[in-house]
Amino acid sequence: MFQQEVVVSVRNLNHYFGQKSLRSQILFDINLVIKSGEIVILSGPSGSGKTTLLTLIGGLRSVQEGSLKFLDWELHGASNETLVQVRRNIGYIFQAHNLLDFLTARQNVQMSLELHRNISYRKSRLRSEAMLHAVKLGHRINYYPSELSGGQKQRVAIARALVSQPKLVLADEPTAALDSKSGREVVEIMQQLAKEQQCAILMVTHDNRVLDIADKIIHIEDGRLIKEELF
Numbered sequence: 001m002f003q004q005e006v007v008v009s010v011r012n013l014n015h016y017f018g019q020k021s022l023r024s025q026i027l028f029d030i031n032l033v034i035k036s037g038e039i040v041i042l043s044g045p046s047g048s049g050k051t052t053l054l055t056l057i058g059g060l061r062s063v064q065e066g067s068l069k070f071l072d073w074e075l076h077g078a079s080n081e082t083l084v085q086v087r088r089n090i091g092y093i094f095q096a097h098n099l100l101d102f103l104t105a106r107q108n109v110q111m112s113l114e115l116h117r118n119i120s121y122r123k124s125r126l127r128s129e130a131m132l133h134a135v136k137l138g139h140r141i142n143y144y145p146s147e148l149s150g151g152q153k154q155r156v157a158i159a160r161a162l163v164s165q166p167k168l169v170l171a172d173e174p175t176a177a178l179d180s181k182s183g184r185e186v187v188e189i190m191q192q193l194a195k196e197q198q199c200a201i202l203m204v205t206h207d208n209r210v211l212d213i214a215d216k217i218i219h220i221e222d223g224r225l226i227k228e229e230l231f
Ligand SMILES: Nc1ncnc2c1ncn2[C@@H]1O[C@H](COP(=O)(O)OP(=O)(O)OP(=O)(O)O)[C@@H](O)[C@H]1O
Pocket: 017, 018, 026, 044, 045, 046, 047, 048, 049, 050, 051, 052, 053
């Protein structure tokens, strides 16, 4: 068995949007722990605060109140250098896969490794190709995004998110644009790679077909975590 470490720890987190009289509270007293290798699904109605919470955890937005720790880094009051370090340890997968159209599948994956300065071109190329094999795209390495199906593009996005062996993957509706078979394939690949690399996954989804891959499902409503289900 792997020793599970705490990857994300959120304590009494509040968040507000807007200024002065237009200021309104969006997140209320959020408490949450995510451990390595754990797959957590975040569900809730539109506008309940899911994306806001995901972007806070991802170091993409400033923490205003409360504590948010990623590994040993406190994000509340963190410097830009710290946030850059944090982001290097996180893989991001969004609904629109955000691949660059003028780069091949391999180049899209490799680009994310090039943010890590201490890796040679040869090594990054080999690792990117191995990762594309892992997501079952070994036969599409030199294809451009326009030559791939929706499910294949999303698998390239998974390879890109996981190739740097991040401690955490944040996925915002990764199956939303996919038919049920491709959606299922995409989450099963995420699950398998997460368990192999002991990476935690926090996934926002409305897709009932994939709920069973979660170790834990948390529900958010009007900015409050209301229920946690364990599997
Ligand atoms: N930049 C912003 N400025 C002001 N209000 C915002 C901003 N971003 C989000 N909000 C508001 O915060 C609330 C939560 O939004 P958020 O995008 O986190 O919800 P969500 O649960 O991800 O919704 P969906 O499922 O529709 O994507 C909403 O009421 C939204 O209108």
